[in-house]
Amino acid sequence: MRKIVLLHFFTLLLGMFSVAYCQETGWEEVFFKASQDYQKGRFEDAKKKYQLLIKSGKQNGYLYYNIANTCYRLGQLGEAILYYENARFLMPRNADLNANLAYARDQVQDDIDDPSSFFKLAFFWLDSLSLIELFWSFAVLNLVFWAILLRRIFSRSEWSYYLFLIIFIIWGIIGTSFGLKYFELMTDDRAVIFKKEVDVLAGPNSNDTLLFRLHEGSIIHLDRREGGWSLIRLPNKRGWVENNSIAIIKGHLPAE
Amino acid sequence: MALVQARTGKIRNNIVALLLAFCLLIPWTAAADVSLTLYLGPKKATINDTINMTLTVSGTRKTPPPFINGLESFHVFEGGSSSQVKIINGQYTSSIKYLYTLNSKKEGTFRIGPAEVIIKGKRYQSNTEILDITPPLHSKGPRLGKLFLNANLSSSRAYVEEQLIYTLKLYRQIRVRDVSLELPGNEQLTFKQLGDTNEYQTMYNGQDYQVLEVNYSIIPKAPGTYGIKPSRMRMKIFDSRGRSYGSFNDPFFNMSTGQSRLISSEPLELQVLSLPETGRPANFSGLVGRFKIKAGLTPSTIKEGESATLTVQTTGHGNIKHIPDIQFPGIEDIKVYADQPVLNNSFDNKGQKGSKVMKWALVPEKEGNFNIPSLTLSFFDPGKEKYIIIKTYPLDLMVLAGQIQDDKIPINLSSQDTTSKKQTIKELGHDILPIYTSIKGVQFDVPLRPRGLMIWIFLISPVMLYLGSFFAIKQRQKAFKTAGLNQARKAARIFAKRCGQEGLKANDLILYCRDYLNDRMGLHLGSLTALEAARILLLKGVARETSDQFFQQLKIMEAAIYSGRDDQMVFKTEDLIEIVKKIDKELR
Numbered sequence A: 001m002r003k004i005v006l007l008h009f010f011t012l013l014l015g016m017f018s019v020a021y022c023q024e025t026g027w028e029e030v031f032f033k034a035s036q037d038y039q040k041g042r043f044e045d046a047k048k049k050y051q052l053l054i055k056s057g058k059q060n061g062y063l064y065y066n067i068a069n070t071c072y073r074l075g076q077l078g079e080a081i082l083y084y085e086n087a088r089f090l091m092p093r094n095a096d097l098n099a100n101l102a103y104a105r106d107q108v109q110d111d112i113d114d115p116s117s118f119f120k121l122a123f124f125w126l127d128s129l130s131l132i133e134l135f136w137s138f139a140v141l142n143l144v145f146w147a148i149l150l151r152r153i154f155s156r157s158e159w160s161y162y163l164f165l166i167i168f169i170i171w172g173i174i175g176t177s178f179g180l181k182y183f184e185l186m187t188d189d190r191a192v193i194f195k196k197e198v199d200v201l202a203g204p205n206s207n208d209t210l211l212f213r214l215h216e217g218s219i220i221h222l223d224r225r226e227g228g229w230s231l232i233r234l235p236n237k238r239g240w241v242e243n244n245s246i247a248i249i250k251g252h253l254p255a256e
Numbered sequence B: 001m002a003l004v005q006a007r008t009g010k011i012r013n014n015i016v017a018l019l020l021a022f023c024l025l026i027p028w029t030a031a032a033d034v035s036l037t038l039y040l041g042p043k044k045a046t047i048n049d050t051i052n053m054t055l056t057v058s059g060t061r062k063t064p065p066p067f068i069n070g071l072e073s074f075h076v077f078e079g080g081s082s083s084q085v086k087i088i089n090g091q092y093t094s095s096i097k098y099l100y101t102l103n104s105k106k107e108g109t110f111r112i113g114p115a116e117v118i119i120k121g122k123r124y125q126s127n128t129e130i131l132d133i134t135p136p137l138h139s140k141g142p143r144l145g146k147l148f149l150n151a152n153l154s155s156s157r158a159y160v161e162e163q164l165i166y167t168l169k170l171y172r173q174i175r176v177r178d179v180s181l182e183l184p185g186n187e188q189l190t191f192k193q194l195g196d197t198n199e200y201q202t203m204y205n206g207q208d209y210q211v212l213e214v215n216y217s218i219i220p221k222a223p224g225t226y227g228i229k230p231s232r233m234r235m236k237i238f239d240s241r242g243r244s245y246g247s248f249n250d251p252f253f254n255m256s257t258g259q260s261r262l263i264s265s266e267p268l269e270l271q272v273l274s275l276p277e278t279g280r281p282a283n284f285s286g287l288v289g290r291f292k293i294k295a296g297l298t299p300s301t302i303k304e305g306e307s308a309t310l311t312v313q314t315t316g317h318g319n320i321k322h323i324p325d326i327q328f329p330g331i332e333d334i335k336v337y338a339d340q341p342v343l344n345n346s347f348d349n350k351g352q353k354g355s356k357v358m359k360w361a362l363v364p365e366k367e368g369n370f371n372i373p374s375l376t377l378s379f380f381d382p383g384k385e386k387y388i389i390i391k392t393y394p395l396d397l398m399v400l401a402g403q404i405q406d407d408k409i410p411i412n413l414s415s416q417d418t419t420s421k422k423q424t425i426k427e428l429g430h431d432i433l434p435i436y437t438s439i440k441g442v443q444f445d446v447p448l449r450p451r452g453l454m455i456w457i458f459l460i461s462p463v464m465l466y467l468g469s470f471f472a473i474k475q476r477q478k479a480f481k482t483a484g485l486n487q488a489r490k491a492a493r494i495f496a497k498r499c500g501q502e503g504l505k506a507n508d509l510i511l512y513c514r515d516y517l518n519d520r521m522g523l524h525l526g527s528l529t530a531l532e533a534a535r536i537l538l539l540k541g542v543a544r545e546t547s548d549q550f551f552q553q554l555k556i557m558e559a560a561i562y563s564g565r566d567d568q569m570v571f572k573t574e575d576l577i578e579i580v581k582k583i584d585k586e587l588r
Helices: A002-025 A027-039 A043-055 A061-073 A077-090 A095-107 A118-122 A124-128 A131-154 A158-186 B002-030 B452-499 B506-521 B530-539 B544-562 B574-587
Strands: A190-193 A197-201 A210-215 A219-226 A229-234 A237-242 A246-248 B035-041 B044-046 B050-058 B074-088 B091-104 B108-112 B115-119 B122-125 B129-134 B147-153 B157-159 B164-172 B175-182 B191-204 B207-218 B224-228 B232-238 B259-264 B268-273 B289-298 B301-303 B308-318 B334-338 B342-348 B351-364 B368-372 B376-381 B386-391 B395-400
Touching: A027 A043, A027 A061, A043 A061, A061 A077, A061 A095, A077 A095, A077 A190, A077 A246, A118 A124, A124 A158, A131 A158, A131 B452, A210 A237, A219 A246, B035 B115, B035 B122, B035 B129, B035 B191, B044 B191, B050 B191, B147 B232, B147 B259, B147 B268, B164 B175, B164 B191, B191 B342, B191 B351, B289 B376, B289 B386, B289 B395, B308 B376, B351 B368, B351 B395, B452 B506, B452 B574, B506 B530, B506 B544, B506 B574, B530 B544, B544 B574
Parallel strands: B044 B129, B157 B268, B301 B395
Antiparallel strands: A190 A219, A190 A246, A197 A210, A197 A237, A219 A229, A229 A237, B035 B050, B050 B091, B074 B091, B108 B129, B115 B122, B147 B164, B164 B207, B175 B232, B191 B207, B224 B268, B232 B259, B289 B308, B308 B351, B334 B351, B342 B351, B368 B395, B376 B386
């Protein structure tokens, strides 16, 4: 218990220090220095600086992308995939990001086929749009939609009827997309294997039967946690791994 | 409301019209390509067996009766026809299926087909099928009852990677349902089903049986002696023996659920030998079976700078995935570009078969006569129990004088493809793309999800604004209506009160009458004549008698005004009040 309190205290201290450091030096300078470190091959330093920026509250897809690249250069494939996935939440259509993520995924040893759900097939555009993009699209349409309805209280012209029909259909599609994307983000239970090789056991105990092994960078789904163990899920497979061998993708985004 | 209903009706009509047009288009689109497929099940049978034959004519739903060649040695029984239309992913296909049963008159190997049909003056032909008719089976064992499972292996001795056929036959004289199968596979012996199950009738031990046959290909991976455990079939049986249901002696009618039954085949033994070391070619790829190779060069005469395509095709039965990629030896003064090999895999009654097609584009750099050497392929033939090396014939390529266009020579690897073949980009290295160093992109924070205030302003406030306006308007309308009603209710009372004053003149009374009508009926009349008042009252449903009385009263007042006697006349208002009360009552 004491250890946990101490750990929290140091985390808080580090957070405060990072915010203070960024405020003092200016985030632009930190970013510039981090990029310089990267280009000169000082990847550890670059990673620390990029992480400082994120801890200071900066939230931007390019930052996650840069950290992911740095992790990749450091040979931390799992962490690289984790940050690429985080970057995808914010800029899902970025070509460089998608190319690097595909390349990093290609390096993963395990071939895990995540079957597409019906909604993903029906709303195929969801993967290329971020939640905030969908929100703004829906927000604008929502204003137009209710404005037309409001107008129709006073005057029921024919053109406003047809316009209402068209806007209603688009409003429905975009609204459903926004809802699904929001749901997808809220229920995203994906996690990345962090260690080079992880034993997946039949139960939350190191004496339990070894079911199969997973390798760094594989993306799995987290069902629940018990003590120091996590129950993970793959298509047609389940098993327990130690908590420190996986990292939840969504958990690495700064709290809003 | 009526306008909306009319519009909805219009939209509905349009949708119905579209659907109708869609349905009408189906037969037209479905008749686009006609093709015939002849299918036999099984392809090997005894002379006592009944063979099912299906002819499928795709691309149409109506054809004249087809003619099938090669049926002279068979008794043919027509089993009817069925047609169907399929819509899959927006693709419409229609077909008609003709069913036949055949009984052979003699033993031997027969080529059946092609089937022919003439549609709109055009003749269409099907594929042909080979049917082996063998002598009848004579079981040495005892009579096996009404239901038994028979397993058979094409050979009890085989080489590693040799293809064997495992045949399972369910013989039955009773009705069965929900048949499931458990195969005795292991790591070294894997079963691969060959085609669909066949169902036919046969004579076994002098008794008629309905047979369900299924064939599997087995390719042993390691030497040794393997005991193939019995295959097991689980099913529900409907045996009517010992029961009597009169004319309804059929499981279909008695609604019985049947009895579960598990039956097993006999165990088998398989001896798998290693491939012999003696005579093994140096480049042997592990190919086992029977194969043929052939090569072709098109065109065989070209001009300098043009390209010719060398095609090598290996076909046969066996473990076709082991057909190696043949290495084309370099020829001086000829540039060689290899195409991606194409492997085709299918099954027939002899097991797994297939072909591998390899193509090279040959681009000579100078004129002359070039010799394309033989290309070789080695495989182990289990029938002959030795390694076989097969070769293509050497080919000649004649190159005439022409203009060399340096590296821009069009390479045509596919004979059907007339467009120039572009070279695929070769990946020489792999790495991630660089980081972002520009501050521009990082300048603005991008929220992951909308925050509370954003949701309130853009999503909830428009709804609230709309609902607020809607209810406000409704409230206003309601208030107007209520005020009007109140006024109408009080109109007679106000009129009576006003008329109760002393010394009222005609002009005052006409004004009071006008106000009464305005209040009572929600009107906005500026002046009122007796005739107008009577007409309004009649229109609003007041009885003619009452409206006439009111008219008479007003007429008297008008006369007093227009004759200038208004100042001298004093009216008694009791009658007028009574009439107004009457009007009020009738209006209610």
